[in-house]
Amino acid sequence: MFYFQQNLILSGASLVVPFVNYWWPRFPADLSRESLGTLQLSDQWTFRVAHYTPWLFHWWMTQKWFPSLSILAGNNAIFCPKDLEMLQKLSETPSIGQEKITQQGEHESLFRDILAGYGKWEFDPLDLSNPFPDNEGSVHIWQGYEDRIIPYKLNRHIAEKLPWIRYHEVPDFGHFLMFDKNQCEALTCATWLLHQPVRIGLPISLTGDVSWHITAQKHLTASDAAASISPASEGAASISQMIGKNSKTSAVAEEAEEVAAASPRIKLADGRHLAYRESGVPKNKANYKIIMVHGFGSSKEMSFLAPQELIDELGIYFLLYDRAGYGESDPNPKRSVKSEALDIEQLADRLELGSKFYVIGVSMGSYSTWSCIKHIPHRLAGVALVVPVVNYQWPSLPKKLIKDDYRRRLIHWGLLFAEFAPGLLRWWVTQKWLPSTSVMERNPVFFSSKDMDVLKIIPGFPMLTQENLRQRVVFNTLHRDFKLAFTPWDFDPMDLSNPFPQNQRSVHIWQGYEDKVVPFQLQRFVSSKLPWIQYHEVPDGGHLIVHYAGLSEAILRALLLGEEHPHYKPSQVTLPNG
Structure with a gap:
């Protein structure tokens, strides 16, 4: 913002309403204290935390005990009457692309911005020299x-020290102020029409009462300049309009707006994008169209080891996609269990899969599948x-079945940290002194012996390494996925009706008997309460059965052809009712 030291390309x-850092060395201490004291108390503390203890800032912004930033809390006390008028007008016009602002997560997009602003700079703006010593350009500050x-008062002080x-x-x-039509016109005239500069609304005195006058220089009047640009109410004129549509700058700006992605993506109704990949036979030749839903820490690159001979024989087309926030798909700030199903429906419609399609959900991807x-x-x-x-938290699960389940307690504590101290949770899973990321470290506590053999030959869970978890965007995606899966849903699966009442199609659950992540007893209970579900149990299988040889073929044959493999029929066990 104030970086004019290497003025190689600036024309002006x-x-x-520029940001100020209350800890710039050349600010008088009493002026800084006075100005900081005019802010809301919660904002004062937030900026102090950012400046003095940046390592604690993410915790401060996500904890629920004390208010942090007023603007995020919706505190209107930070707006003057004119600001509130502007907000009302802006709310009447839909703003497209707002979800892009924080698509890399609030920490990367917002918190890190504050940390950089209120941290220690490599220069003090009050030490800067005029970047235009020959008056070939100009620098302006506009302040309400x-x-x-x-x-x-702080920007007045800057203007006094930098004449x-x-x-x-x-x-x-x-x-x-820039959202007001007249102010936008004045700002644009003063800044961009450099060959015929206009000075509008300059205060006669910086220390006395603020009086105003308008001075037009040379051949251009303020009204002429205003007529040459679009009114702010109709959308401020773009720079490319001012400097000519055929300029190289305009072409570069247009090119920069195009987002290049390694994988194809579809655009959803809310403006987000979902990345996908296709596999199997061509879609227009397929007899069966299947959407694959990946699990926790995975992506559309997940493995599903179906034999090519079977794919060709049956004519199977696979559509794999990155769920919201994963891989190359945009995050969904309004993500819910229901929105996961609606994403799948829109994906199918955009790619013209037809009126009906199959869905296979793996592990954490199953909550999207239940939602379907x-x-x-x-x-x-x-x-x-x-x-x-x-x-x-499904209401119908018997307490006798879950009360002593250690996984339930682990999830409970994980949710507490995720809700009230996500910063501390992130530190815990990325610190190196104590073991914390057992699932990621291939710990036999969570994986069966057969799973451990599989982990020797597959890449594992790249997103779940400590190195990747240190990336805020990765942590945020996993954090939200975990919370969504294990907090209350808008329905209880045990209340669902058979989506195929005429038995024209079927629903299947595949479970490993030795699964240490999801106990088989719970899956048996679910299938006993929903007799229209066909339950398959792999006797020596753990949580990674999707990677076992022959399992993908068995899953497809059962789903598409109704073929039941006798090896995967569970033994009868009496389950508690409450």
Whole structure:
């Protein structure tokens, strides 16, 4: 923002209600204290935490005991009357692409911005020299006198100490002055029309009462300049409009707006994108179209070891996709169990899979699959849930069956940390002093002996390594997925009706008897309560049965052809009712 030291390409600059760091060395201490003291108390503490203890900042922003940042809490006290008017007008016009603002997670997009701003800079703006010593360009600061987010006194002080800055102060406006039509016109005239500069709204005195006058230089009047650009109410004119549509700058700007992705993506109704890959026979020649839903820490690159001969024989087309926030798919800030099913439905429609399709959900991907049975049963041709997660908060689960389950306690503590101290949770799973990431470290506590053999030949879970978990965007994706799977849903699967009442198709659960992540007793209970589910149990199987030789073929034959393999028929066991 204030970085003019290496002025190689600047033609001019305008800083609109610019950020100030209360700890810049050249600020008078009393002025900094006074200005910081005008902010909401929660904001004062937030900025102090960012400056003095940045390592604690993520915890501070995610804890629930104390208020942190007013603007995120929706506190209107930080807005002056003019700001509130602007907010009302802006709310009446849909803003496309808002979800992109934090698509890399709040920490990368918002928190790190604050940390950089209130940390220690490599320079003090008050030491800067005029980047335009020959007046070939100009630098402007635009400040609202009623701004309650950036105190005007600090920007006045900057303008006094840097006389080469042209300071504009708008009497009745606050932080959103640039959204006002007239102010936007004035700002644009002063900044961009450099060959015929206009100085509008300069305060006569920086220390006395603020009076205003308008001075037009040379051949251009303020009204002429205003007429040359689009009004702010209709969308401010783009730079490319001002400098010519055929310019190289315009072409570069347009090219920069195009997002290049390694995989094909479809655009959803809310503007998000889902990345996908296709496998099997060509879609237009397929007899069976299957959407694969990957699990926790996985992606559309998941393995499903179906024999090519079977794929060709039956004519199977596979569609694998990155769930929201995973891989190359955009995060969904409004993600829910229901939205997972709606994403699948839109994916199928965008790729023209037809009125019905099959869904296979693996492990954590099963909550998306359960959601399909609940919310889009009319679109399903058949369903298979492979080692599906069980949410211990389903109301119908018998207490006798789950009260002594250590996995339930682990999930309970994980949810507490995820809800109230996500920063501490992230530190715990990435620190190196104590064992914490057992699942990621191939611990036999969570994997059967056969699973351990599989882990020797597959890549494992790359997203779940400590190195990758240190990446905020990875941690946020996994954190949200975990919370969604194990917090209360909008339905209980045990209340679901058979999506195929005429038995024209079927729903299957595949479970490993030696699964140490999801106990087989819970899956047996679910299938006993939902007799329309065909339950298959792999006697020596753990949680990674999808990687076992022959299992993918068995899953497909049961789902598509109704063939039951006798080896996977479970023994009869009496289960508790409550």
